[in-house]
Amino acid sequence: MRRLVIGRTRDLLNRSHQNYRHSQHSLFLSSSRFLSSAPVIDSPSSSSSPPMSPPVTLNSINPKVVKCEYAVRGEIVTLAQKLQEEIQAKPGSQPFEEILYCNIGNPQSLGQQPITFFREVLALCDHPAILDKSETQGLFSADAIERAWQILDQIPGRATGAYSHSQGIKGLRDTIAAGIEARDGFPSNPDDIFLTDGASPAVHMMMQLLIRSEKDGILCPIPQYPLYSASIALHGGTLVPYYLDEATGWGLEISELKKQLGTARSKGIAVRALVVINPGNPTGQVLAEENQREIVEFCKDEGLVLLADEVYQENVYVPEKKFHSFKKVSRSMGYGEKDIHLVSFQSVSKGYYGECGKRGGYMEVTGFGADVREQMYKVASVNLCSNISGQILASLVMSPPKVGDESYESYCAERDGILLSLSRRAKMLEDAFNNLEGVTCNKAEGAMYLFPRIHLPEKAIRAAEEVKTAPDAFYCRRLLNATGIVVVPGSGFGQVPGTWHFRCTILPQEDKIPAVIDRLTDFHKSFMDEYRD
Amino acid sequence: MRRLVIGRTRDLLNRSHQNYRHSQHSLFLSSSRFLSSAPVIDSPSSSSSPPMSPPVTLNSINPKVVKCEYAVRGEIVTLAQKLQEEIQAKPGSQPFEEILYCNIGNPQSLGQQPITFFREVLALCDHPAILDKSETQGLFSADAIERAWQILDQIPGRATGAYSHSQGIKGLRDTIAAGIEARDGFPSNPDDIFLTDGASPAVHMMMQLLIRSEKDGILCPIPQYPLYSASIALHGGTLVPYYLDEATGWGLEISELKKQLGTARSKGIAVRALVVINPGNPTGQVLAEENQREIVEFCKDEGLVLLADEVYQENVYVPEKKFHSFKKVSRSMGYGEKDIHLVSFQSVSKGYYGECGKRGGYMEVTGFGADVREQMYKVASVNLCSNISGQILASLVMSPPKVGDESYESYCAERDGILLSLSRRAKMLEDAFNNLEGVTCNKAEGAMYLFPRIHLPEKAIRAAEEVKTAPDAFYCRRLLNATGIVVVPGSGFGQVPGTWHFRCTILPQEDKIPAVIDRLTDFHKSFMDEYRD
Incomplete structure (x- = not known):
């Protein structure tokens, strides 16, 4: 048996050796590339001085980085953060009391509570020393303790x-x-x-x-x-x-x-x-x-x-x-x-x-x-x-509590409570958007967002052009400034040219939704009153 | 004051609008690049058919990925994992009982215990619901509870x-x-x-x-x-x-x-x-x-x-x-x-x-x-x-317990115990390497590694060449196969051409170090006996 194992190991070794040559080759390439493939200036002492290191500016960094965009945390969010600081520094300085971040699918930032079983297991795995202490039985469910051991x-x-x-x-x-x-x-x-x-x-x-x-x-x-x-x-x-x-x-x-x-x-x-x-x-x-x-x-x-x-x-x-x-x-x-x-x-x-x-x-x-x-x-x-x-x-x-586990019922109640509430919130917001003048909104069958289309009046589009901004971004900024609600302009996601949308999460807690809808509706009415053709 | 805030917000908006135009521009570029900068085939119906999608093979993926190397988790570790599986499947099939991973600075994998205070705080932050339960006082230090609240x-x-x-x-x-x-x-x-x-x-x-x-x-x-x-x-x-x-x-x-x-x-x-x-x-x-x-x-x-x-x-x-x-x-x-x-x-x-x-x-x-x-x-x-x-x-x-905190003394004892032991282990291993024939090893003044140089006999270098492998990798593989100790060949880090090294962590638990040194020394002696010129 020993010979067999040695033979298998030798096979492994031989295969690895071949790979190794490949790896050595690549490593040498990587240094020899430096030595060979870069253009060689024959006479380093010639009058043209060698290139100095460019200063680190927007023009000298990787242009792919400059080109990349990520609107979900883009400048409208930066503006929201500044408004939030202003509210904290001077309460009452804005026509709203808080910023409501509907720009990103971040449920717990808006008050969603974590699933208890998951957090119990995480805490126990973080500090396994408490697993066999008697107090732990009083603090954690039995299946969380068992899962942590597993x-x-x-x-x-x-x-x-x-x-x-x-x-x-x-x-x-x-x-x-x-x-x-x-x-x-x-x-x-x-x-x-x-x-x-x-x-x-x-x-x-x-x-x-x-x-x-x-x-x-x-x-x-x-x-x-x-x-x-x-x-x-x-x-x-x-x-x-x-x-x-x-x-x-x-x-x-x-x-x-x-x-x-x-x-x-x-x-x-x-x-x-x-x-x-x-x-x-x-x-x-x-x-x-x-x-x-x-x-x-x-x-x-x-x-x-x-x-x-x-x-x-x-x-x-x-x-x-x-x-x-x-x-x-x-x-x-x-x-x-x-x-x-x-x-x-x-x-x-x-x-x-x-x-x-x-x-x-x-x-x-x-x-x-x-x-x-x-x-x-x-x-x-x-x-x-x-x-x-x-x-x-x-x-x-991918493996939550199962029937018979101590946490099963509370887990199901937490899960279903969240999912049912999300589906109600999706419907309430969808209806609200569809009730707005010039707005149409497809159903959120799933995920965490609505993406309503706004048919903006010509006058609003011209007003946006005057301040050199895209019409949907113009609308979203006005919404933010009037209500504290942060949404992301459709241009951050792409849309058929000439159409305008925004993305709004369905994540504000359910008891806040009526007020959110009121604020949205009031804003939209006054916006349309201002710009209706 | 309201006017002032509005003025500031307007400034922000204007600045953001300018940025926005830039962002819009980039976004359009990114689609128009697709539309314009790629070479256009004037007559798509011409006899040369458009390029099909290449199959996903080593030749068609990003060559930068293929070129990249990372020896710390390279093929010698893959071999070690296979040997470990063999030991588990057939205990006694190798001349050692366990694989000792000295290839990577991964202290807790070799038995180092985490700092208690840190883990207490992490567990409490993972499951804040227990923070004000009475049992928690018995399980966690007072300053960990306080820090978690902070x-x-x-x-x-x-x-x-x-x-x-x-x-x-x-x-x-x-x-x-x-x-x-x-x-x-x-x-x-x-x-x-x-x-x-x-x-x-x-x-x-x-x-x-x-x-x-x-x-x-x-x-x-x-x-x-x-x-x-x-x-x-x-x-x-x-x-x-x-x-x-x-x-x-x-x-x-x-x-x-x-x-x-x-x-x-x-x-x-x-x-x-x-x-x-x-x-x-x-x-x-x-x-x-x-x-x-x-x-x-x-x-x-x-x-x-x-x-x-x-x-x-x-x-x-x-x-x-x-x-x-x-x-x-x-x-x-x-x-x-x-x-x-x-x-x-x-x-x-x-x-x-x-x-x-x-x-x-x-x-x-x-x-x-x-x-x-x-x-x-x-x-x-x-x-x-x-x-x-x-x-x-x-x-x-960056902000561990301080004098007067409940955890301070136990924290210091844990910290100093680990650091002092690491310094002893570094010295023991350094001395052991320097005692080996043809090996010289600089002191580890810091970090977690020794990087001894092995002056390999010509016969060993030729033997390595015969199996198409680098001499230091040849040595490291022989070491692994003989002792179960995993180290990384110097070629994975770069070295002066013609010199050979390997990296070995100082992380095996201190009580294991003498046995590690014995295994290293025995292997090295027999390797040198086999290949001495």
Whole structure:
């Protein structure tokens, strides 16, 4: 047996040696590139002096950074923060008492309470020394204590302060894979899971992997969540837009995908991937399963990586729609690893949990060859690992308390309370927007946002032009200044040219919604009175 | 007064409008780039068909990703993980009982216990509902409870599950700035602090900001921590090496910096920044203050951003050396904001706390113009914020318990116990390496590593060549296979060509060190017996 093991080890070694040569080669390349590929000035003592270091200014930093935009935390939020400081410094100085941040899906900042069970487990894993103290029984539920022990046993040395495997703790990935299987009814491999600090770093990782130059394109919905445009800009690629159809509830038409793909290809763009956000952000639509099948077929036929943003998978508010993961849809069509490149993003920031500050999330990566997967692992390893609390929380949201657990009933009550309230808030705000003169608003079937369209009077558009601002931004600033309500202009997400929208979260606490609607309505009336043609 | 406020708001608005136009412009650019700058094929129906999407293979992904290397979690670790699986599956199948991971500075994975006070505060912030329960008094120290309340009061709405300000929670940045002031005796501005998920994302952020193309260079020490080479490769820049002088205890000579800068400039490279790691990784040297002054002067004169990796600031083991931050040194020379661009990186992963898995850290950024700072904020905002537990922990390490606090004595005992033990372990391992035939090892004055040089016999070098591997990697693999001890070949960090080293952490628990030394020594003797010329 010893010989066998030695033989296996030798195989490993030989394989590794080959890799090693490759690695050595790359390392030398990286220094020799410095020595060789940069243009050599033959006579350094010639009259032209060598280039000095440019001062660090807007003109000398990476232009991709300058180009990138992220409206969700853009300048309207900066203005809101300044107004808030003014209110604090001089109460009564504004026509409102507080700033209401409806610009970002950040539920707990607006008063949503965390799920108790999740926080109990996190606290116990942070300070395992209390796990076997008698007082702990009085403070924590029995299943939280049990779960904390289970999780600690999955962590080598029970060391919650150690770097983990760069894809995340193996036992937690097992739990997540089991959760995906239970959700989809199809197998999930823990080795396909990459745990990340929220979903954003996972999106960046895929863009970094796929984008080689501006000749590489990524198909993105318009309107889109601006993480995508920002990440594509930072990685130097080209955003290939496809428009969602507002008239059919932000419908995603395959004919539109084909048209935009064809146009891009005719211009020499190698389109690498299709981004689909389901449920939609900022648009709130939930895709029908039949539509998802068409999308899978399209990606398979065209060789596109399907980047499925599924972070709102728990946020569906209408009985006629149900969330289906693209993994489930593609597997139910009989498509496996060899047929389609598929990446699904999930986050602990959304759903009913809304744990944005914990920065937990994962991507499930299927359909890539082993060599490409190794590259993903390498990039993950450069950043060592994602934060362990976020990892634990990602496992918890994919494996919440079950029937019979001590926390089960309170957990269900908390979860359902949040989700039912969100669906009521979505409906109340949708109705309110549709009651405003010149405003139409599609239903939020899911996610956390409404994206109403404002038909602005010509006079308002001219007034905006006079102060050199976009008409929707003009409206949103006026709204903020009059009411303290912060929303994001549609131009931050993209919209059909000549149409104007804004994104408003459905997250203010339910008892505040009537007052929010009153403030919105009053503002809108006076705005229209001022600018009606 | 109302008029005054309105006037101020109008100013803000006007300024924002101008920015807004800029933002609109960029957004349109980003779609119009797709429409215009890509080469247009005049007749899409012509015989040459448009480019299809390339399959996702090693040849079609981003070559910067392929080029990047990170040896600390490279293939020798992959081999170690496979050996570990073999041991678990078949105990006794290897000539050792466990794998000892000395490849990475991950103290808690090797049994170091977390600082109790820090974990108490984290647990209470994770589950604030228990803060006013009577059982909590019995489980947690009074000052941990008080600190948790203080921190919660610094978080808007006490919402530890909300996204924070993209630079980190303001109150925590205040605490960190106060800690820096207490450390340095010079002011620190909380607005200069960017809290990040460990130090690595902060390093990436600066590389992303500074590197425009391969014509931009970053001066890095050789040997270096491979995060730097990896990040420069991922961002497409050029690593400009400067060699530390092993003969003078890894001395950093200004003449070497000047020589390498001159060579790089003569080849057309715009050198943007100088990376200094102090205390050194993998080299363990602690810079003398006089040397630091020269470095500051050099960066100031040459217009280089000084990127100061100061994550080992608490890890100094020799009485004759003391850590001085580059901020303190530059301020003590009379240089302020206008004189030098300076970025200091700090992490909760190192020091006596070793909280790697919490992914907390920050960078303090000084000397940049407001417009460049805005760009940094924008990039931070795309990722929303770093994880709140890591943020809290970063504030704790910069503001630990003080005289009179209930935890003060136990905190000091834990801290000093860890640091004193680390210094003993460093000395024991250093002596052991120096006792090996053909091995010389500089002292670890600080940090967590030794970087011994192995003078390999010609026969060993030839044997390595025969199996197509680098001689130091050959040695490290043999070491792993014989002893289960995982170290990283010097080629992963860079070394003077023709010299061979490896990096070994000083982190095995102290009671294990004698056995580690025995295993190392036995292996080395038999290796030398096999290959001695």
